[in-house]
Amino acid sequence: MKERLGIYIHIPFCASKCAYCDFVSHRVAEFEINNGIEAYFNALSQEIEFYKEEIQKYEIGSVYFGGGTPSIVNGSYISRVLKQLRSVTTFTDDVEITLEVNPGTLTEEKLNYYTASGVNRISMGLQTTNDVLLKQIGRIHSTNDFLTSYDAIKRSGIDNISLDLMFGLPNQTIDDVKKSIELIKTLSPKHVSTYSLKLEEGTPLYERYVNGKIDLPDDEIEREMYHTIENELADLGLMQYEISNFSLPGYESKHNLTYWKNKPYLGLGLSSHSKIGHKRFANTAVMSSYIEQWQAFNPQYADEALLDDKEELFETIMLGLRLNEGISFERINKSYNINFKEKYAVALHELKGYELIVETETHLFLTPKGRDLSNLVFLKFMD
Template identity: 35%
Template sequence: MRPGVYLHIPFCKSRCSYCDFATDVWRDSGAVERYVDALCREIEGGNPSGREGVGTVPQDDTLPTGRVSASHIDTIYFGGGTPSLLEPEQIERILNAVTSVFSVAESAEITMEMNPATVTPEKLDAFRKLGINRASFGVQTFNERDLKLLARGHDADDARQTYRMLREAGFANISFDLIAGLPGQTIEDWSRNLDEAIAMEPEHLSLYLLEIHEGTPLAEQVRSGRRTPIDDELAAEMYEMMLDRLAAAGYEQYEISNFAKPGFESRHNTKYWRLDPVYGFGVSAHSFDGRERYANERDTAKYVSSIEEEGSAEVFREIVNIGSETAFLGLRLNEGVDIEAYERRFGAELSLKSSELIERGLVESADGRLRLTRKGMLFSNEVFAEFV
């Protein structure tokens, strides 16, 4: 169990209609440079947001405890936003800040989220030389109508061209993001999306059912009647089609929304589901040290000024209910939860809470592990609510 590092880059060319993440439209290169300065300062402080003591995690044989500066990490994840908008020199500065504080494993997985039409061959070559070895590629859909609905700011050919550039630059670990359940989307539309994605053979696929968040332009369109969400029956049909088609194409489902060719599971994201420590830096970033969870300011300007003036942008912390989160996060994974190990550590709560879920066909107990059934995946939020 080694920690990972998450680095939030909030800038985008434009704001997507469904997005409720902490993002800012790129308008001023000076503001971007100031943000990079603040991010590096937070990292170099030795702890997320300069906190003393973060980095103390449950002891084992592989992970030193104490301050973050003693930690060996094996994943780095640039999320956003659109990190690929940054210049290679800025990414290099951030990575240098990370390596000044952390010992990074030679085999570390280093991921960058990238959007179509935000990179050039030269930029991708530079990212590869800096050690970026995994691309999380925001395709979302190959349907031109749906790209306009989502206000993605690129077309399907941009996605195809950027994918070719990634391969030509030597990226051998590429993940696609796709979204199902868009207003007006048909099962045939979704089938064509799956056909094209599978034919391109990325190593990993993250496929999500659309969630409409309050305060987004898409939510306003739905509220005003201009858009109509698809019904639950069609959403379930799309999800089940996804399960069947990806399995037939050789992708293994390892989490509710994530599929990979063998050996290409996201090592970083798996840390969240297994409650491994992750140190988050940047606006809105979250950290978990094995006991407590911390969160930074969500407003970029406030984050930067807080780091500049106080060295910290922390606005929230909580002690985590490890038993509860081990259960519902573990159930997100296809491997499920080891019942004996769980009850030895936390008591008989798992068996008590799961008995009714088993009767309803939402979870199953097999080989000493508790797992979601296919039906349970469709009603996963209902299952997880039992453990919160």
Template identity: 40%
Template sequence: MESCGLYIHIPFCLRKCNYCDFISFEYKKELAEEFLLALFSELSLLSQEYDQTILETIYLGGGTPTCLSGEELARIIEGVKEHFPVKEGAEITCEMNPATGVEKDLKIMREAGINRISIGVQAFDDRILQYLGRVHNLSEALKTYYTVREVGFDNINLDLIFAIPGQTRKDWQDSLEIALKLNPEHLSLYNLKIEENTPFYYDYLNGKLKPVDEDTEYWMYQDAINTLKNAGFEHYEISNFARPGYASRHNLGYWHYKPYLGVGPGAHGFFGSLRYQNTDDLEEYISCLTRNKLPRQEELHLTCKDQMEEFVIMGLRVLEGVSLDEFRKRFGESLLEIYGTQIKKLIKLGLLNLKGNYLALTEKGLFLGNEVFAEFLL
């Protein structure tokens, strides 16, 4: 059987944050029940198509999965296991908003098999949280973290955002220090992006929002790298840091170009040479599955060239880099021959280096990743 990951998109939120362009809708119990029934239908259809597949990771993302009750989340895990075999010791992650952490629900989630929690804190600063449009405050974030820990979860990630307008390097450092005092196993750090069709985007167009300058953004990133390395974290991917043994196995699957299935509105999947995306319209999603039809919005059959590009770009996100042997094993050709001109140019610019059998970003290249990735589009 072939191993793969499963991503489940839960499309509900308490409210939309000012920076968020993810697919989400206001939680309503009746609509949530319709969604769950459609989700189980999608799992059933996929299990027939991928009947020789075993899941090694499951990731419940959103939206805010914990808008659903513990019982509803347990039903999802049960539904997955009814349709797919799940490896012993599989990593099963659930994202949560600090405003939705209830001890009773967390206990049910843990009993259902969820063994990793990712908390969207974003900042340990009430002023910044309010600016971002988050529904929780600092006190709730701390309380939620302690509750998750007390329930028995021993693998916790905290999401934090930097390069927020009005945020100083000291503000950012303060958030990092509070996070370290909590002693999580994993930290994901993201620089704020102004996404289209968000409140921040319209503020930017109207001159009400001025993005953080590139120098400040760079030094915030470097501050985080230095602080977390000194605290014993491994910087294993551009935006991700982990205690030894706690790297996100699900996300490593993406970066190592392993297959994964995606279910739920707007979810993506990748298997063999097929990459697909579900419709992001919740009503259409439910309607398709009521008619026993997969809710595909787009299907793309990747050429060998497409797969080479994706393999390199995804692999370069990991600090270990891209394996030259793995590239040859997968494609039957030498990465250094296919991309020789680009690699020489990027090494000369100090953005890439060759470390034994791996091609990897340099410290300078980490901050300029998108510029590096663009060079590998054949």
């Protein structure tokens, strides 16, 4: 039986860039001229062909189209990529194929392409129901646009929908967060991902903040927002399974679990990252270089590293502790030939003293307080 492989595909095109976004993306209008989008997907096809023998060692358990805004391009491109992947190797019977969409970019024609090609999960950015906040962070949609797109997805037959919800936004209040959750309650999505705003240097929102033009909620209010979301989603039956992710039972993101369980994944497209075995590598983030390299069938990694056992162990601990199920002592001891409790006895004693972790006979996991301070917990396991 072949091991499962997760595949991430980067679609680096957007209608416009959000004010907080530091992902590699480009305005789609700039590439619609001179067949730039076609050139990108031709390069992507070449990349899939290049990795054909590697992909054939696996069954594909998940495919994730991220961006950018994958729903900004013609649906035929999504169909084309999936058709090529299916010609290379088999998909598992329970394969999860996720496509990120932004409200206002969907059409019935695109949705028909998605469903016909096997897309069975949609991830859509709600972010907030406060239209003033949406405009302030550079989102191009309104709440009404979101509702129209949500209804179109449901009509298409795709029922597995995940929503993104942001908190810690400029001038956002607890009441704003509660209103967003009230809307979510009426929609009954299968999954919600929630993220606190992180200001990245070089983004417009960062510049406004450092120049004193916007205020952000303080740490106490930001944490109250997070716990409000946590509690309200639990009331909906959306149970937390990872620090930022909540789902109905059986609707956890299979693709993201590939990352959190340190399983193999292949990233395709501009600036994408991969980890196969002990090797981690990344594509260039420069569009012209990406297209030229794959036209010549001569890839040059922007980053490449072989992880040693020490690095693999730390990643397994860090990623595993993000999950509510935590890490299994038996599994980690067997994988790395260690006695976890002995190796990290000092760290375990200290973290338990601060009530940041819970240690059972078989597992280690974060407490709610530990989730709030997870980065500090992870540092204790850097050996």
